[in-house]
Amino acid sequence: MMENHIPACSFVILGATGDLAARKLMPALFELHLMGALGPKTRIVGVSRQELSNEVFRERMEEALKEHSPKSFDEARWQELAPRLAFVQGNYDDPATYRALSGVLSRFDEEGAGGNRVFYLATPPSVFSAIVGGLQAAGLNGSKGWTRVVIEKPFGHDLKSAQRLNGLLNSAFDEEQVYRIDHYLGKETAQNIAVLRFANALFEPNWNSHYIDHVQITVAESMGIEDRASFYEEAGVLRDIIQNHVLQLATLVATEAPARYDARSVRDEKVKVLRAMRCARPEDTVKGQYAASGGMKGYLEEDGVHPRSRQGTYLAVEFSVENWRWAGVPFYVRSGKRLAKKASEIVLGFKTPPHVPFGQTVKPNALVLRLQPNEGISLRFNAKVPGGGLRIEQTSLDFTYDRGFSRANPDAYETLLLDVMRGDATLFMRADEIEAQWEMVAPLLDAWEEMTLLPYAAGSWGPKEADSFLAQAGRAWQLPG
C-alpha cells in the first residue's frame, strides 16, 4: 500500500500562463497542499513567454484558484503556498530560458528540494521539440535526485508522428522518466476497474467470452467544440476521444490479470491486449457530424470550421479482441459531441441464462460501470416482482461512491500529479502503449476521410444508423443512467 507522503521536489510547469495550468494543474497542486501531501520544501516554478514577476505570477495563480476551485480556496492556506511559487520568463527555443530555470532549480535544490524535479509540458505540442532539446542542452534531463517529464495528449496524430515524438522524448530521457497523461486513467472509476476485477473472487470467473455477450463503452459529451475549432478540425472524434480515452477504458476492461499491480506488469498487460484488438472494417462504423437543432449550432456553423468540413464529431465502432478470453465478444464503442447528455460508462452485457425455468423470457444481466456522472456501479439483475404469481423484472444492485465512501472522489489531476511526484507510472502511458493504440486505429484513420458522414441533430444520441448497427446483431445501446 502506498502512502500519501511524497519527497520534496521542484514542480516546473512549462506553459504556466495557459489554460491547463489555471484550470487543472494549480487547483490539483493546491488540493495536494491542503491535504498535506506537498512538503514545505516543495516548490512550484512557472515558465512562460509572458513577462511576469514572481508576485504577478502568484496573483494570477490565486485568481485561477478562486475561479476554478472556489470551494477549496482558503486564504490562509494559500498564503502558506504562495511564497513557494516562482516564475521564469523565456522563449522555449532560447537557451537562456533553460539557463535561468537551471539557476532557480539549483537554488531550490539547496533549500531542500534535493534535486528532485518534475517538468510538466502544459504547452501546445508544437513546442515539445524545442523544450525537450532545451532541457537536454541545459543538462536538465538529469539531476542528483530524480527528474521526470510529464506530457499531455495529443501524443502525435498517427503512428508515425507518435513514434517520432517518442523518439524525441527518449533521446533526452529514459522511458522511466516519461509520464504521458490520459486523465481518464486518474478517475476513481477507471482505477477501480482493476480492483473490481482482481480483488474480488466473484467477477473474474464470469469476465470472459463464456459469460459476456458484448461490451459497450460510451463517452458522450453534451458540449460542442467550443472555441477549439482549429484543434478539432485536425483531430475529430477519432483522435480526440476514441484513440485514447475509449481505447484506454477498453484496455482496462479487457486486460489479463497482472502478476503485480506495478507500472511494468500493468503496462505489459495493457500493451498485450491492445495488440490483440482489431477494428471492424471501416464500412462497419458509423461516423456522424452534428447538425443545428434546438437552438444549437451545427458543426459546420461553428466559428473556425470549414463550411464543407467532413470532420466526424461522432463515431460508433465495433472491434474485437483476438485472444482466448474475448474471442467472439464484440466491443461496441461510441463517442460524440453535442449528444443528449454528458456521460461516460462501460457496460458488460452478459449472455441470457441458458435455460429459464419460469416460462417467461428475461433480460440478460448487465454490469454498468459509471465514470460520470453519478460515479458508481450497477449490476442489473432479474428479481421477482412482489405479489402473487411469479412475474420477473429487471432491477439492480447499486453502489455509488458518494454513498459507499465518506471521502469525496478527488479530481483525476490530483491523483495523477501525486503519482508523478511519488514515481508511480502505473496510470501513465508507456511509449509502446501509445504506439499500439495508433496501430489499432490505423485502418480507421486511413479510411477516415472517405467514410460516409451521417448528420445527427445536436442534443440527440447520434445518427440513428448507430442504433440499427447494433440492432442488426440483436443488441441495443444501453441508455447511460
Added chain:
Amino acid sequence: MMENHIPACSFVILGATGDLAARKLMPALFELHLMGALGPKTRIVGVSRQELSNEVFRERMEEALKEHSPKSFDEARWQELAPRLAFVQGNYDDPATYRALSGVLSRFDEEGAGGNRVFYLATPPSVFSAIVGGLQAAGLNGSKGWTRVVIEKPFGHDLKSAQRLNGLLNSAFDEEQVYRIDHYLGKETAQNIAVLRFANALFEPNWNSHYIDHVQITVAESMGIEDRASFYEEAGVLRDIIQNHVLQLATLVATEAPARYDARSVRDEKVKVLRAMRCARPEDTVKGQYAASGGMKGYLEEDGVHPRSRQGTYLAVEFSVENWRWAGVPFYVRSGKRLAKKASEIVLGFKTPPHVPFGQTVKPNALVLRLQPNEGISLRFNAKVPGGGLRIEQTSLDFTYDRGFSRANPDAYETLLLDVMRGDATLFMRADEIEAQWEMVAPLLDAWEEMTLLPYAAGSWGPKEADSFLAQAGRAWQLPG
C-alpha cells in the same frame, strides 16, 4: 406467468376463533379481497367449538382485522366481504359438525362456489386426526369441483410421527390435495432465491464449491417464548425453527436448477438435495438456553417452563451437502430466541481471490440475502478507497425491495392462500420433503437431550462457543445488517 385471477370457492377455516385465524388468515383474505383476487362468489366459512351466530362471527373477524391489520381496514370494503362469511359450530369429533358444514357448502356451491373447497386446519395437531376422519366420513374429501386441505406445522415431532400424519392425510386425500404451509416459503426474499439463481446468468456459474467457501443461515428472534411454554418445552429450537424454516432456506440455496418451476419439478429437486444433506456430529453443535439479562427473564424463569428444563432455545450446527455442487462447503446455521435482534438472513461466503496483485490482503466477497428486516440483497465487494494511493476496502452493491419495486411486499400468508386457491403447490411441502427433513435432523434429535447445554445472556448473540465453533475453521458469523 400466473395471473391473480382465481376461481370462486368456499374457504373453510377449522379453528376459526383461534389466534392464527385472527392474526394471519383473516387479514390475508381481506387483503386478497381488497386487491380483487377473491371473486364475489367466494365464501369464507368459520368452524369452531364456540357457539356463535354468523353475525357475531363477522363481528369477531371485523375486530380481528381492526386489531391486526389496522392500516388496511376499510369499512366499505369490509361491508362487501362480511356477508360472504358464515359460521358453523361443532365439535371436531362429532359427525354432526361435518353434516352441518356439508349443508352450508352445498348451498354455497349452488350460489356459485362451484364445488371448490379449501379446508384450512388452523387447529392444534391433536385434532387433525378427528378432522380428517370427519371430513372423509362426510364425503368432504372430494367434490364436483376441487377440494384442498391446508395444514400448518408442526408436521409431526420426528420422522415416525410425520410418517403417521402423512399416512392419515393420504388416507383421505390425494397428495396433490394437501398443502403443508411453511410461511417462510411465502416470503418474497425466499421466493426470490430461485429467481436470483435461475433467471440470471451471472450468479449460477459461481454458485458451487469452486467459488463458495461456506454458507451461513441465521434465523434470530429477539423475543422469548412468550406464552408458548407448553409448546416450546416439547419443541425447542431444533423442532421449532431449524428442522423446518432453516432447512427450507438451506434447500432453496442448495437445490439444483429445476427444468420447470412447477410444483413437481421444484419439489423433486428439493427432496433430492435434502437427502444429500448430512448433519455434523452432535458433539460439533452448540446448544444454548437463554439466561436472565438486562431485565429479561431467563428461559427457566418463564411461566410454564420446568425449572430444570434442558430445552435448547439456541442451536448452531454445521452440515454438509454431499453432492458434486457442494462437496466441501460447510453450511453453518443458527437460530435462537432472545438474541440481540430479530433478523433472518442467508450469507454466501465466497472464497478469497486466488491472487491479489495489489500487495494487500482483501476480505472475501459475500452475497447477503436478507429475509428480514430491510428485505433485500447486498453483494459485498472490494473497491478502491477514493484518493491517492491504492487502498482497498469492502463496500457493497445493494438492492432493497422498497427501493427496487414500488409495490410493497405482501404478507407471506397472502401469497400462500392465493396459491392454495389457485392450485399452485410449488411453495408448499410435499410428504416426502417433510420426511426427508426429519430424517436429516434425526441424529440431532436422538442426541438432543444429552447435548451440552450452554447458557447465554438474553439479548446477546448466543453462547460464545458458537463463535469459537466457526473461528476454529478460520471463519466468523456475519452480523445480520
